[in-house]
Amino acid sequence: xxxxxxxxxxxxxxxxxxxxxxxxxxxxxxxxxxxxxxxxxxxxxxxxxxxxxxxxxxxxxxxxxxxxxxxxxxxxxxxxxxxxxxxxxxxxxxxxxxxxxxxxxxxxxxxxxxxxxxxxxxxxxxxxxxxxxxxxxxxxxxxxxxxxxxxxxxxxxxxxxxxxxxxxxxxxxxxxxxxxxxxxxxxxxxxxxxxxxxxxxxxxxxxxxxxxxxxxxxxxxxxxxxxxxxxxxxxxxxxxxxxxxxxxxxxxxxxxxxxxxxxxxxxxxxxxxxxxxxxxxxxxxxxxxxxxxxxxxxxxxxxxxxxxxxxxxxxxxxxxxxxxxxxxxxxxxxxxxxxxxxxxxxxxxxxxxxxxxxxxxxxxxxxxxxxxxxxxxxxxxxxxxxxxxxxxxxxxxxxxxxxxxxxxxxxxxxxxxxxxxxxxxxxxxxxxxxxx
Amino acid sequence: xxxxxxxxxxxxxxxxxxxxxxxxxxxxxxxxxxxxxxxxxxxxxxxxxxxxxxxxxxxxxxxxxxxxxxxxxxxxxxxxxxxxxxxxxxxxxxxxxxxxxxxxxxxxxxxxxxxxxxxxxxxxxxxxxxxxxxxxxxxxxxxxxxxxxxxxxxxxxxxxxxxxxxxxxxxxxxxxxxxxxxxxxxxxxxxxxxxxxxxxxxxxxxxxxxxxxxxxxxxxxxxxxxxxxxxxxxxxxxxxxxxxxxxxxxxxxxxxxxxxxxxxxxxxxxxxxxxxxxxxxxxxxxxxxxxxxxxxxxxxxxxxxxxxxxxxxxxxxxxxxxxxxxx
Numbered sequence: 001x002x003x004x005x006x007x008x009x010x011x012x013x014x015x016x017x018x019x020x021x022x023x024x025x026x027x028x029x030x031x032x033x034x035x036x037x038x039x040x041x042x043x044x045x046x047x048x049x050x051x052x053x054x055x056x057x058x059x060x061x062x063x064x065x066x067x068x069x070x071x072x073x074x075x076x077x078x079x080x081x082x083x084x085x086x087x088x089x090x091x092x093x094x095x096x097x098x099x100x101x102x103x104x105x106x107x108x109x110x111x112x113x114x115x116x117x118x119x120x121x122x123x124x125x126x127x128x129x130x131x132x133x134x135x136x137x138x139x140x141x142x143x144x145x146x147x148x149x150x151x152x153x154x155x156x157x158x159x160x161x162x163x164x165x166x167x168x169x170x171x172x173x174x175x176x177x178x179x180x181x182x183x184x185x186x187x188x189x190x191x192x193x194x195x196x197x198x199x200x201x202x203x204x205x206x207x208x209x210x211x212x213x214x215x216x217x218x219x220x221x222x223x224x225x226x227x228x229x230x231x232x233x234x235x236x237x238x239x240x241x242x243x244x245x246x247x248x249x250x251x252x253x254x255x256x257x258x259x260x261x262x263x264x265x266x267x268x269x270x271x272x273x274x275x276x277x278x279x280x281x282x283x284x285x286x287x288x289x290x291x292x293x294x295x296x297x298x299x300x301x302x303x304x305x306x307x308x309x310x311x312x313x314x315x316x317x318x319x320x321x322x323x324x325x326x327x328x329x330x331x332x333x334x335x336x337x338x339x340x341x342x343x344x345x346x347x348x349x350x351x352x353x354x355x356x357x358x359x360x361x362x363x364x365x366x367x368x369x370x371x372x373x374x375x376x377x378x379x380x381x382x383x384x385x386x387x388x389x390x391x392x393x394x395x396x397x398x399x400x401x402x403x404x405x406x407x408x409x410x411x412x413x414x415x416x417x418x419x420x421x422x423x424x425x426x427x428x429x430x431x432x433x434x435x436x
Numbered sequence: 437x438x439x440x441x442x443x444x445x446x447x448x449x450x451x452x453x454x455x456x457x458x459x460x461x462x463x464x465x466x467x468x469x470x471x472x473x474x475x476x477x478x479x480x481x482x483x484x485x486x487x488x489x490x491x492x493x494x495x496x497x498x499x500x501x502x503x504x505x506x507x508x509x510x511x512x513x514x515x516x517x518x519x520x521x522x523x524x525x526x527x528x529x530x531x532x533x534x535x536x537x538x539x540x541x542x543x544x545x546x547x548x549x550x551x552x553x554x555x556x557x558x559x560x561x562x563x564x565x566x567x568x569x570x571x572x573x574x575x576x577x578x579x580x581x582x583x584x585x586x587x588x589x590x591x592x593x594x595x596x597x598x599x600x601x602x603x604x605x606x607x608x609x610x611x612x613x614x615x616x617x618x619x620x621x622x623x624x625x626x627x628x629x630x631x632x633x634x635x636x637x638x639x640x641x642x643x644x645x646x647x648x649x650x651x652x653x654x655x656x657x658x659x660x661x662x663x664x665x666x667x668x669x670x671x672x673x674x675x676x677x678x679x680x681x682x683x684x685x686x687x688x689x690x691x692x693x694x695x696x697x698x699x700x701x702x703x704x705x706x707x708x709x710x711x712x713x714x715x716x717x718x719x720x721x722x723x724x725x726x727x728x729x730x731x732x733x734x735x736x737x738x739x740x741x742x743x744x745x746x747x748x749x750x751x752x753x754x755x756x757x758x759x760x761x762x763x
Contacts, residue, residue, distance in 0.1 A: 198654060200646055200647045203583035203619060203622060204563070204582075206646060268654075272566060273563030273566045317539070319540060319564045319567060320563045321561040
């Protein structure tokens, strides 16, 4: 394969923010030049990136690919294509499949299926408990050697405090994080949306912020007790941000994520009973969003993850109470998040960090260096136009999940090309590669 | 028997009316509610005739689609539709193809294909009629959805109050009981406040939905007073709500006994309200729980008037809706 020169873009990586060019040779980043500099060797194809941002491929620590078991909602083939369209070159899939990813065989299935049918890197997350039942620990050692990058019973919290303690303790042997979906089920039973003014108005049963914060507080106490690595999935409330900030000040080993939808949409999206705005944890309030953005800015919240949760149209075409929770998020993530940059809430550099080298830090080096454009590293590169406006058309999604509350909305910021391992796995129609 | 050809004396539908569906009362203006009052008055005149039937909706098909057991609301709509000479089809979703797993959207599509002009819908899940409107063209009348809304009940309550009072503005209303799970309470709060009535809610804090009583553009302004004696002081309208006996099992109340002690509307408590205060209950009544039998059947009770006005109000609404369909 001929080397590819990405020419004239604004290259942003950890510690780097220059206009220049990037050369990819044999699937690896081989040269970075500033300004008008040209590569030492002459023979290469050229992708013009003037006016575009060039950064490491995005990493999503939290998505649902639904395979095995729910292939009508998503598959590894469609989910990885959706990832490529969204600028993600590494996605970590949650184990709440059917059967769940709680043993070596299922992890091997994910890895071989991804190698055969996927277009970006898929890193599996294993279950905390056998069968996700919250009773006995899954065989974490075997899962670790099979290649999981974390453990989670996501979709369900690890409600049993004893089990959670053992999980945080036992996983220290493998230096892998426990990702908890923090939800006190006794407080959320039958809940449909954030508990507050809007749930009262709509007559829907609410999910109070306290249901999340109680489990966040408990998990932080257990992380302190055990010294284990805790990662809090989809933080949504001001109270959770405060708890995590204090825990970090105390030196507790905790990281946290927030989703694009919780950063940009409020509970008011549910007005009109839009089942595509039904998500767990639920969309919260403006005040929560403010705290989440503050948390991102001061590194209380380490990363942004999509919690991409595809469902079929039939799944969502029903009464609000009967619809499943979840938003299909891979293909709208960047466009949504760029609104925060355009509004001056966070910097472009921070946004990219939260999508690239910060999640790479949590994953570690088990799969080589990720989230960087360093010379010699497999070339995972995302190229996007920060200012291009486009209208969200779920029909055009590569994901089988068309379930987005953003259908028909105008977003500003669009992925133009995604390169995985040196290979162009997605490009917008307007991008052409000139053969050298 | 020949139906009389006399036209009902109701005002022509005016630009005031802009509803193709009746989903909630929160999007009704005071003017629209007054139009409903005037139209209802004309319908009551029809109901006072020896032959209570006019041909206004002849050729229209009205389907009642009930996903919850109901006697009075369904009957009330059925009578209203028949009095206007519409063809009425009752679909009990609990024993139809719905029970075999047909989705709401499919059921509605079928009803539309069969030619329904108006679908009167009762559903246990909040918002179900809103979802319905996205997929069909027939008018939807919400006959109660989950905890959310019961607009025709609120309108008949308002009309009953209107019949007794010279002016609604500035009156004091108290709603006592399980506000949290009550679509009747939610719709009444909107309707009453729209008409300038001051509303006080009285209930155990566990049965009060979050945020009511706070100032917020998404909610109407109400007072909260958990003490029933204080809440009733000077009231013109007192509404008690049915207490579902399972509320105790779900832990919202320590016991029904204590609820009765603290919140039952008794004669002694009612004496704190104005002498001409009216007592409302959306039914069915748990006598001896939320209301004492003496009050339920007492001189201030308008519970039976609510039921008979229900037919006239629903006739008015069906009439106004078909007017909107012509345009």
